[in-house]
Amino acid sequence: MTLHTDGPIxxxxxxxxxxxxxxxxxVAVVDSNGRLLYSFGDPSRVTLARSAAxxxxxxxxxETGALERFGFDDADLALMCASHSSEPRHIERARQMLAxxxxxxxxxxxGGHPPLSDAVYVDWIKRDFKPGAVCSNCSGKHAGMLAGAxxxxxxxxxxxxxEHPLQIRVKHTVxxxxxxxxxxxxWATDGCNxxxxxxxxxxxxxxxxxxxxxxxxxSSSGAAPTARTVALxxxxxxxxxxxxxxxxEGRFCTMLMNAFGGALVGKLGADGSYGIGVRASSQxxxxxxxxxxxxxxxxxxxxVKIEDGNVGVLxxxxxxxxxxxxxxxAEQRAKLDSFHTPRMLNTMGVATGRRVxxxxxxxxx
Numbered sequence: 260m261t262l263h264t265d266g267p268i269x270x271x272x273x274x275x276x277x278x279x280x281x282x283x284x285x286v287a288v289v290d291s292n293g294r295l296l297y298s299f300g301d302p303s304r305v306t307l308a309r310s311a312a313x314x315x316x317x318x319x320x321x322e323t324g325a326l327e328r329f330g331f332d333d334a335d336l337a338l339m340c341a342s343h344s345s346e347p348r349h350i351e352r353a354r355q356m357l358a359x360x361x362x363x364x365x366x367x368x369x370g371g372h373p374p375l376s377d378a379v380y381v382d383w384i385k386r387d388f389k390p391g392a393v394c395s396n397c398s399g400k401h402a403g404m405l406a407g408a409x410x411x412x413x414x415x416x417x418x419x420x421x422e423h424p425l426q427i428r429v430k431h432t433v434x435x436x437x438x439x440x441x442x443x444x445x446w447a448t449d450g451c452n453x454x455x456x457x458x459x460x461x462x463x464x465x466x467x468x469x470x471x472x473x474x475x476x477x478s479s480s481g482a483a484p485t486a487r488t489v490a491l492x493x494x495x496x497x498x499x500x501x502x503x504x505x506x507x508e509g510r511f512c513t514m515l516m517n518a519f520g521g522a523l524v525g526k527l528g529a530d531g532s533y534g535i536g537v538r539a540s541s542q543x544x545x546x547x548x549x550x551x552x553x554x555x556x557x558x559x560x561x562x563v564k565i566e567d568g569n570v571g572v573l574x575x576x577x578x579x580x581x582x583x584x585x586x587x588x589a590e591q592r593a594k595l596d597s598f599h600t601p602r603m604l605n606t607m608g609v610a611t612g613r614r615v616x617x618x619x620x621x622x623x624x
Contacts, residue, residue, distance in 0.1 A: 266300040266566050267617070269576050272603075274612040283566040284576055286620065287461035288584070290547040291472040291539075291558040293438055295461055297546075297584075297620040303459040306564045309449060311528030312433060312456050313340045313400055314494050315466055319432035320407035321490050323425075329359045329406050336494060337501035338399030342527055344376035344507025345394045352504065353398040360406035367392035368419040369401045369451040376507055397451035399504075404453065419453050421446060426454055436469060436491075437462040450529060460562045463534045468560025470495045470524055471536030475558055495536065498524050511574045511598055518594035519587050531565035531573045535581075542585055559584070572614075574598040579616045 269284035285300035295302055317339040320326075326336065335356050343349040357363055371390030374380050383390065392398065404418050404425060413424040420426065433456050434444045449455035473491035476484050484492070498505050499521045506513035506527075515525045515535075523537045537543055539557030547557045561580060565573045578599035582592055592599075603612040 266304070269299065269565070269616065269618045270572050271615045271617065272612060273615065274603075279612065282569055282572045282576075284572075284618065285460055285564045285566075286576075286580055286618065287464045287560075287562045288546070288580075288620065289461055289464040289468050289560045291468050291475075291560075293461075293465045293468065293560075295623045296559070297622055298461075299618050299620055302461045302464075304564060305445065305457050306460045306463060306532055306562070307447065307455060307457045307528070307530070308463050308532055308534070309455055309528035309530060310342045310397070311463060311526045311532050311534040311562075312466075313342075313526060314470060314491075314498070314524075315433045315436050315456075316400060316429055316453075317403060317494055318436060318490055319425075319429040320403045320410075321493070322432065322487075323407045323410040323428070325360075325403070325406040325410035328410050329361075331356065331359060331403075331406065333493070333497040334501050334504060335359075335399070335403075336497035337504040339403035340494065340498050340526065341399045341505045342375065342396045342512075342529075343399065343504060344510060345374035345379050345390065345396060346376065346507050349399070349504065349507065350393055353393045353402050356399065356402035357393070357405070360402065360409055362402070362405040362409070362415060364391055364393045366405055366415050367395075367398065367401050369395040369397050369453075371395060375510070378508065395451055397449075397453070400453065401451065421454050430454070430456075434458075436487075437466050460564055463532065464560035464562035466560065467524065467526075467534040467536035467562070468558050469536070471538045471560070472558035475539050495524050498526070511577075511595075514598075515577075515595060518591045520591075522587060525577070527570070527573075529570075530568035531570065533561075533563045533573055533577050535559075535561040535577065537561070537586055542587075546584065559586075571598075571601075575600070575614060576616070576618060579618055580620065583618070583620055 266283040272280040287302035288297040408418045445457040474495040477492040502513040502516035537559040543557040
């Protein structure tokens with residue numbers, strides 16, 4: 260696979276009438292069968308999903324039976340999918356998960372770091388608090404990995420290594436749920452010290468379409484769903500039922516899922532990647548109808564990659580894509596206005612510039 264690092268300009272930032280920054284991006288929108296419906300830039304751009312891959316990694320742990328064995332509930336599962344703000348509720352839940360899995364903070368192979376929340380950071384500075392591994396925004400994922408390792412009878416030591424039996428399972432699960440062969444996924448080391456996958460952007464959209472479609476399927480009165488579908492639906496429900504654990508106070512993921520009331524699931528990946536799964540509705544049906552009768556479920560998967568990794572621009576482009584696809588109501592989308600069209604002010608409250616979008620979704624043929 261070739262890594263493409265160019266792309267069309269998706270957003271331009273002006274200061275006065277002068278261009279200050281331009282931001283290139285790629286977008287892929289797929290139906291519930293993975294067929295590409297719309298794109299911008301290169302939908303096959305090989306993308307490091309980073310934390311946007313956490314639902315797939317959590318799936319691998321869930322399928323070991325670890326959640327049942329150690330009594331993990333859906334709130335724990337939400338934290339396994341989180342890039343949390345290191346708020347007290349996040350840290351305490353991570354500690355509880357470790358205790359359930361008969362592990363300790365010393366078993367974690369992620370490091371402490373400044374929190375993603377400014378408010379939490381101020382509190383830590385005031386208290387001269389030194390964050391440990393349990394404070395990592397990925398501590399839920401790591402606690403889940405320890406439970407998964409113990410569930411399959413593997414050693415806790417080295418659970419983060421690519422050759423560990425649990426990580427071999429994770430690699431296969433990630434590839435499989437993205438409809439790729441095992442060698443169709445590239446692997447690197449994430450900021451939290453676990454392996455992180457890279458695959459075509461439309462496969463990230465595929466993952467999230469599967470999450471939404473699974474919840475649609477288990478909610479219907481049709482044929483009994485497969486075990487994999489039940490597991491994916493549980494991940495969807497956990498994330499949408501506990502969005503405050505997936506992100507935190509004022510965070511985009513949390514506000515997005517709260518705004519749409521369970522109609523979609525979304526997850527950030529560091530350095531400018533994002534995945535969204537949208538449950539079937541009359542709005543999604545209008546888009547999936549073009550793919551034929553096989554897409555009658557109507558769920559959508561959306562994936563976005565910002566080339567320069569700017570997270571603020573990422574959130575704005577994600578909100579713009581939702582608007583262009585007419586997902587949800589205008590009132591729901593308006594709850595994201597502070598991310599979509601934030602006012603650009605200087606320290607005296609004077610407006611200094613604006614952001615102009617040039618994202619134009621192109622229908623696939």
